[in-house]
Every structure is written in C-alpha cells, then in structure tokens.
Amino acid sequence: MTKFISVTNQKGGVGKTTTAINLATSLAAINKNVLIIDSDPQGNASTGLGISHNNRKPSLYEMIHEKKLIDEGINETIIPGLKIITANTDLAAAEVELTNFNNREYVLKNIFRNLNNFDFVFIDCPPALGLLTINSLVASNTALIPLQSEFFALEGLSALIKTIDLIKENYNNALDIEGILLTMADKRNSLSYLVEKDVRNHFGNKVYNTTIPRNVKISEAPSHGKPALVYDTQCAGSLAYIELAKEVILNQNKNHE
Ligand SMILES: Nc1ncnc2c1ncn2[C@@H]1O[C@H](COP(=O)(O)OP(=O)(O)OP(=O)(O)O)[C@@H](O)[C@H]1O
Numbered sequence: 001m002t003k004f005i006s007v008t009n010q011k012g013g014v015g016k017t018t019t020a021i022n023l024a025t026s027l028a029a030i031n032k033n034v035l036i037i038d039s040d041p042q043g044n045a046s047t048g049l050g051i052s053h054n055n056r057k058p059s060l061y062e063m064i065h066e067k068k069l070i071d072e073g074i075n076e077t078i079i080p081g082l083k084i085i086t087a088n089t090d091l092a093a094a095e096v097e098l099t100n101f102n103n104r105e106y107v108l109k110n111i112f113r114n115l116n117n118f119d120f121v122f123i124d125c126p127p128a129l130g131l132l133t134i135n136s137l138v139a140s141n142t143a144l145i146p147l148q149s150e151f152f153a154l155e156g157l158s159a160l161i162k163t164i165d166l167i168k169e170n171y172n173n174a175l176d177i178e179g180i181l182l183t184m185a186d187k188r189n190s191l192s193y194l195v196e197k198d199v200r201n202h203f204g205n206k207v208y209n210t211t212i213p214r215n216v217k218i219s220e221a222p223s224h225g226k227p228a229l230v231y232d233t234q235c236a237g238s239l240a241y242i243e244l245a246k247e248v249i250l251n252q253n254k255n256h257e
Pocket residue numbers: 011012013014015016017018019040042044125126127183184185212213214215216218219220222237
C-alpha cells in the first residue's frame with residue numbers, strides 16, 4: 001500500500017519543504033521507497049534536492065497540461081530510494097487551468113493513480129489553499145501540518161482544518177491528519193515554549209512528540225542541493241527528522257494493528 005501524505009499549510013515559510021525533503025530522506029535511509037512530488041511553483045523541493053534544470057524530466061505541470069504520463073517524470077536523487085517529480089514556475093499556470101477541468105478536484109488523484117511502487121509519497125504543497133492544495137489533499141491519505149513555533153502559528157490553522165473537513169465531506173472521506181509538527185522551535189525562547197504548550201493543548205496526540213529545532217545547518221543545506229541529513233548527518237536538525245521518521249513509522253504500525 002502506498003501512503004500519500006500532503007505536507008501542507010497555507011502559511012508561507014513554516015517548514016513544509018524542509019520537512020518533505022528531510023522526512024522523506026530519513027525514511028529512504030531505512031530502506032523505504034519514497035517519492036516526493038513537488039506541487040509548488042516555487043520548486044523548492046526540486047532545487048533543494050539538487051535536481052538541475054537541464055536534466056529534469058517532465059515536471060508536474062506537463063502532466064497536468066500535456067497529459068504526460070507520471071512515469072516519465074520520476075527523477076532519481078542522490079539518495080538511493082528517494083525519487084522526485086519536479087515543479088517549476090510553469091505550475092503557477094496550472095492553478096488557473098485546473099478551474100476549466102471537469103472534476104477539477106480530482107486531476108492530481110487521476111495522474112497519481114498508478115503510483116503504487118512506493119511506500120510513501122510526500123506532496124510538497126504551495127503556501128495557498130487553492131486548487132493545487134485541494135487536489136493534493138483529495139489525492140492523499142493524510143495531511144502533515146508543519147507549524148512554526150512562533151506567535152502566529154495557530155493563525156490560519158482553523159482555515160486549513162476547515163478545508164480538510166470540507167474535502168473529507170465532499171471528495172475524500174478517508175482523509176486524515178497525519179500529524180502536526182512544530183518546526184523552528186527554540187528551547188531558550190519562552191514564546192516558542194508557550195506556543196508549543198498551546199498547540200499541544202488544542203490538538204493533543206495529533207501533535208508529534210518530536211519538535212524540529214531551529215538549526216542553521218537545515219537552512220544551509222538546500223543551497224548545496226542536499227537534504228540536511230546528507231549535508232550534516234549529526235546536526236540537531238537532522239537528528240530531529242530521524243526521530244520524526246520513527247514516530248511516523250510507529251503511528252503507521254499502530255494504525256495497522
Ligand atoms: N528547523 C529549521 N531551522 C532553521 N531554518 C529552517 C528550519 N526549517 C526551515 N528553515 C528555513 O526556513 C525557510 C522556510 O522553510 P521551508 O522552505 O521549508 O518552508 P515552506 O513552508 O516550504 O515555505 P513555502 O511556504 O515558501 O513553501 C527556508 O529558508 C528553510 O531553509
């Protein structure tokens with residue numbers, strides 16, 4: 001069974017792409033077969049994994065616009081077991097083009113329907129609640145929501161939860177919340193601590209025990225085209241993403257019991 005996880009939050013810069021890349025890398029490191037689908041016109045997951053513009057296979061946009069087959073768009077990465085379907089600025093047009101499709105909420109689900117050779121597929125969503133995000137959630141089993149450990153963390157979260165509920169009601173009743181992940185946490189900062197307490201009070205066991213610390217190596221890694229786990233395996237950020245991968249697997253096993 002392939003599990004599709006949308007990494008999503010319409011708030012920008014909360015750690016969606018960083019989480020997609022490093023969680024996927026951690027899972028690939030324990031021999032899982034993992035695919036990242038870059039569903040953001042910014043293409044940060046693609047560049048963050050060092051896929052050069054020249055050697056790219058057809059991107060997600062070509063699959064939507066030219067109906068290219070998904071198999072043609074799967075790129076290898078430097079991590080064995082981790083593959084990626086890229087995105088670039090062309091994908092911004094898809095947000096508009098999708099409105100003209102019949103069953104416009106199901107376009108990505110249809111494109112992804114034959115992707116059954118992976119254990120995990122992570123869809124890196126754009127910072128918006130538009131049709132790309134809706135399509136990603138319709139195509140997913142679960143949503144993983146990174147929250148930045150800062151004052152406005154919870155702002156906008158109710159809109160996201162409402163969107164998830166609407167999608168459950170109308171298009172994908174099996175959609176579940178994979179987990180809420182606190183990112184860029186700073187143990188020395190009392191505000192960060194209060195935000196964490198608040199989020200845990202609100203969302204209980206939906207919140208991962210693991211929090212991702214603010215860590216400079218994590219922010220440097222993408223400019224080298226590498227996951228943090230490859231750039232500096234031992235840094236606090238990398239270790240936290242390994243812990244997160246353990247939790248994801250444990251939850252998975254629990255749900256299958
Ligand atoms: N734990 C961390 N410590 C330090 N910097 C981080 C951490 N996580 C992410 N960053 C940095 O913060 C910025 C935003 O992270 P990221 O791109 O993952 O967020 P995003 O939610 O995908 O953004 P967008 O909404 O634009 O897609 C990036 O420069 C990233 O390198």
